Amino acid sequence: MQERSDRMRRSGKTIVFVPTMGFLHEGHLSLIREGRKLGDDLVVSIFVNPTQFAPGEDFESYPQDLDRDIALIRKEKADLIFFPNQKELYSTGFQTCVSQEKLPKHLCGLSRPTFFKGVTTIVVKLFNIVKPHIAIFGKKDYQQLVIIRRMVKDLNLDIKIIGGQTVRESDGLAMSSRNSYLTPEQRPVALALFNALNKAKALLADGINDAAKIIAASSELIKSHGNTVIDYITICDPETLEDMKIIDRPALMALAVNVGKARLIDNMLLNPK
Secondary structure, three states: OHHHHHHHHHOOEEEEEEEEEOOOOHHHHHHHHHHHHHEEEEEEEEEEHHHOOOOOOOOOOOOOHHHHHHHHHHHHHOOOOEEEHHHHHHOOOOOOOOOOOHHHHHOHHHHOEEEEEEHHHHHHHHHHHOOEEEEEEEEHHHHHHHHHHHHHHHHHOOEEEEEEOEEEEOOEEOOOOOHHHOOOOOOOOHHHHHHHHHHHHHHHOOOOOEEHHHHHHHHHHEEEEEEEEEEEEEEEEEOOOOOOOEEEOOOEEEEEEEEEEEEEEEEEEEEEO
């Protein structure tokens, strides 16, 4: 992979990279299509990264279908599919990690304290292997996108990071590989996340800019669906992820909710009048 990327760079090709954990859906494919527009050589990786899963999380059961993924990526005319195995990326004695001090201590990082160290470590490893000029990440994983942008800036990596828009089902549910965990009964319950975001948007439009009141109303809506356990609902600064008390400038509302065994996340930018 490194040798191929070196050849591409020497020939003046712009390498665009879309890293995934596989089990692709329309959200991933939209990133791949965007990547096709931005450069000459489009690389898509598939790797379920063990270091971002804590004990008891769904690493062993994470959905995978490599043959289907390959067929979908080929249809989108990517130039290369890179799917290394765990031993290639984490050899015996591996002990070096990349971590951040502040951004992971918000949102998902509070309940998953090891998650983002695993994410930043694998992403910088993939960057060093694929050697892209441009890399694309989805905005549904907004905290991850902010963290990767910060890492690229802090480590002086010569890579442009692009954020791809969240892709939703026709009823508004954000597309996610973990949606496959939802039972038919739980599927409509999962809409509670999107409904809560829209509730917040409507309240803000009505002149309510107190973050605590909006969070309380959203929490009540989610709990009314039943079979939901809220991990967090936060209204914060889109860049620092620090909590905001009053929405007097653009704010990020982000939430994580367990619906059955599926841990779902979603977010929306709120803009006051």
